[in-house]
Amino acid sequence: MVKVDLDHIYKEYPDAQEGVYAVSDFDLHIQDQEFIVFVGPSGCGKSTTLRMIAGLEDITKGDLKIGGQVMNDVAPKDRDIAMVFQNYALYPHMTVFDNMAFGLKLRKYEKADIKKRVDEAAEILGLTDYLDRKPAALSGGQRQRVALGRAIVRDAPIFLMDEPLSNLDAKLRVTMRAEIAKLHQRLKTTTIYVTHDQTEAMTMADRIVVMSMGKVQQIGTPAEVYDRPKNEFVAGFIGSPAMNFFNVHLKDGFVSDGKGLNLQVPEGRLKILEDQGYDDKDLVLGVRPEDIHAEEAFIETFPKATAKTTVVVSELLGAESMLYARVDQTEFVARVDARDYHKPGDNLEMAFDLNKAHFFDKETTDAIYSSATANDEQ
Amino acid sequence: MIEEKKTHNVGKYILLTVGGILILIPLLVTLFSSFKTTKDIMANFFAWPKPFTLDNYQRLLADGVTHYFLNSAIITVVSVLLVMLIVPMAAYSIARNISKKRAFSLMYTFLILGIFVPFQVIMIPITVQMSKLGLANMYGLMLLYLTYAIPQTLFLYVGYIKMSVPVSLDEAAEIDGANKITTYFKIVFPMLKPMHATTLIINALWFWNDFMLPLLILNTDNKMWTLPLFQYNYQSQYFSDYGPSFASYVVGIVTITIVYVIFQKNIIAGMSNGAVK
Numbered sequence: 159m160v161k162v163d164l165d166h167i168y169k170e171y172p173d174a175q176e177g178v179y180a181v182s183d184f185d186l187h188i189q190d191q192e193f194i195v196f197v198g199p200s201g202c203g204k205s206t207t208l209r210m211i212a213g214l215e216d217i218t219k220g221d222l223k224i225g226g227q228v229m230n231d232v233a234p235k236d237r238d239i240a241m242v243f244q245n246y247a248l249y250p251h252m253t254v255f256d257n258m259a260f261g262l263k264l265r266k267y268e269k270a271d272i273k274k275r276v277d278e279a280a281e282i283l284g285l286t287d288y289l290d291r292k293p294a295a296l297s298g299g300q301r302q303r304v305a306l307g308r309a310i311v312r313d314a315p316i317f318l319m320d321e322p323l324s325n326l327d328a329k330l331r332v333t334m335r336a337e338i339a340k341l342h343q344r345l346k347t348t349t350i351y352v353t354h355d356q357t358e359a360m361t362m363a364d365r366i367v368v369m370s371m372g373k374v375q376q377i378g379t380p381a382e383v384y385d386r387p388k389n390e391f392v393a394g395f396i397g398s399p400a401m402n403f404f405n406v407h408l409k410d411g412f413v414s415d416g417k418g419l420n421l422q423v424p425e426g427r428l429k430i431l432e433d434q435g436y437d438d439k440d441l442v443l444g445v446r447p448e449d450i451h452a453e454e455a456f457i458e459t460f461p462k463a464t465a466k467t468t469v470v471v472s473e474l475l476g477a478e479s480m481l482y483a484r485v486d487q488t489e490f491v492a493r494v495d496a497r498d499y500h501k502p503g504d505n506l507e508m509a510f511d512l513n514k515a516h517f518f519d520k521e522t523t524d525a526i527y528s529s530a531t532a533n534d535e536q
Numbered sequence: 537m538i539e540e541k542k543t544h545n546v547g548k549y550i551l552l553t554v555g556g557i558l559i560l561i562p563l564l565v566t567l568f569s570s571f572k573t574t575k576d577i578m579a580n581f582f583a584w585p586k587p588f589t590l591d592n593y594q595r596l597l598a599d600g601v602t603h604y605f606l607n608s609a610i611i612t613v614v615s616v617l618l619v620m621l622i623v624p625m626a627a628y629s630i631a632r633n634i635s636k637k638r639a640f641s642l643m644y645t646f647l648i649l650g651i652f653v654p655f656q657v658i659m660i661p662i663t664v665q666m667s668k669l670g671l672a673n674m675y676g677l678m679l680l681y682l683t684y685a686i687p688q689t690l691f692l693y694v695g696y697i698k699m700s701v702p703v704s705l706d707e708a709a710e711i712d713g714a715n716k717i718t719t720y721f722k723i724v725f726p727m728l729k730p731m732h733a734t735t736l737i738i739n740a741l742w743f744w745n746d747f748m749l750p751l752l753i754l755n756t757d758n759k760m761w762t763l764p765l766f767q768y769n770y771q772s773q774y775f776s777d778y779g780p781s782f783a784s785y786v787v788g789i790v791t792i793t794i795v796y797v798i799f800q801k802n803i804i805a806g807m808s809n810g811a812v813k
């Protein structure tokens with residue numbers, strides 16, 4: 159049973175300006191066997207946080223606890239963690255077997271035990287036939303497996319993975335993603351996984367930590383961060399293609415961006431907005447591409463939340479198609495059924511499902527939810 | 537297009553062949569001359585060794601070439617090993633800290649500056665200094681070789697470590713439970729193999745063939761002579777004993793060529809390895 163607690167952790171680099179933190183007030187409590195994904199754009203501090211957990215970076219402020227014990231000043235090797243690096247970091251002059259056995263040898267395991275553990279890990283990862291090869295003679299996917307194997311053999315209760323799939327090609331990445339997920343189900347090791355790819359985060363995580371500019375933006379299950387993003391950043395970062403944002407003004411039950419978009423807000427949503435004093439105020443409206451529809455049925459359902467649009471670019475993806483469209487000067491993307499294919503230049507009416515839309519405060523960029531549910535979240 | 541390329545290639549081959557011949561001729565003359573008597577050499581410098589004689593080599597043995605050969609070998613091997621023991625270690629710590637700590641970049645700059653000091657400038661002071669220190673002997677010479685090899689060798693190692701030994705390997709080793717020393721000897725040092733081979737060849741070639749430093753440091757006692765000093769012994773102001781001279785050159789050339797051939801393969805072999813990506 160290993161819990162990892164990050165109590166208000168800060169990281170300040172020595173050559174940084176006073177008070178400028180690479181990571182600030184990172185507060186997270188990871189349960190045993192949980193699969194946590196840190197996600198965010200590059201430079202958001204996610205790797206730095208992972209490296210602080212590993213002990214490769216010092217913690218400026220705050221406590222890191224593993225299994226309840228403060229680990230701030232404990233050497234990496236004594237933290238009982240295993241780490242997989244972005245570039246694999248395999249020892250090129252050693253065979254696959256020796257790569258996996260290196261950590262065990264240093265920890266003075268019995269020879270027979272080392273062999274048993276390495277053979278087991280190789281079996282799990284399908285590397286049995288490659289144990290005598292050097293990393294140079296392996297493909298990218300196989301090297302990544304060796305890196306995983308090096309973590310597995312140690313039987314460490316915590317795995318740290320720093321963008322392990324970003325060096326692989328797209329197809330292999332999907333395969334390895336599933337393999338890592340399977341591995342986690344099998345070994346039940348507490349895992350902290352860093353990625354900039356929101357798809358990886360959504361598909362693998364028990365809980366996602368969305369980060370930006372050194373700060374945690376939201377912590378939640380994939381469904382939570384997708385359906386109830388805390389602010390504009392999270393809403394825009396999670397989901398592909400990204401959520402459409404419109405700068406709008408709310409008046410008389412309609413939101414309008416003054417550039418051609420004029421949509422009626424459903425009653426329930428309107429009440430929440432009005433209750434919080436947003437009537438006759440500027441807001442940011444966020445609508446996910448899949449909540450914009452071109453089908454007749456939807457246009458009839460939301461007769462006052464439609465717009466006459468012109469298709470600019472149309473991407474057919476097989477099962478669905480992406481329509482990049484325009485209303486006067488306002489551009490947005492809609493994800494529609496593939497049968498609903500339209501050529502660039504086509505004029506068509508589209509309906510915006512504002513029941514599923516998100517509203518954000520213009521100043522704070524925080525999402526506006528009813529105060530009742532907002533209290534629930536606390 | 538293909539035609540054009542072919543003619544281009546022909547030109548290249550001609551150039552290379554001529555170059556090859558120009559280099560080979562003096563080597564062949566040396567080799568042939570070593571099997572001729574001094575009188576024959578004087579008579580016709582480029583002629584085929586006829587009569588073929590091993591007298592020159594026998595003369596070398598009689599003059600005690602083995603002793604001087606061993607002197608040279610010991611000095612070269614020990615100096616090269618000293619350089620390989622000390623310089624990569626220094627290079628590792630400099631390469632890893634140069635961007636973080638000013639002391640390391642100053643140290644590096646200071647050591648590299650040695651490249652720009654011509655030997656002739658410090659030749660006399662060094663001689664005086666070494667004899668005052670009681671180091672005008674083989675040990676002193678090895679120490680000097682180590683010192684003179686540092687700038688260039690360090691420069692090569694630091695560049696190589698920065699380029700080819702990713703920090704993530706150190707970190708992986710650290711998490712695996714290795715301390716700095718284990719990491720250096722088990723991970724970093726073996727990965728420097730191509731650079732070991734390169735510096736070994738450069739330094740061995742230099743130490744083996746060097747004439748000036750041994751002349752300045754070791755000339756106090758002919759027991760300490762190296763092979764090049766011994767070779768010099770066959771030449772005087774009015775007379776050069778070409779036969780044994782050439783034979784001794786062949787001995788020197790063959791030895792260092794063997795070293796080169798052995799390690800040159802390692803340079804290429806070590807270039808392609810798959811640490812990352």
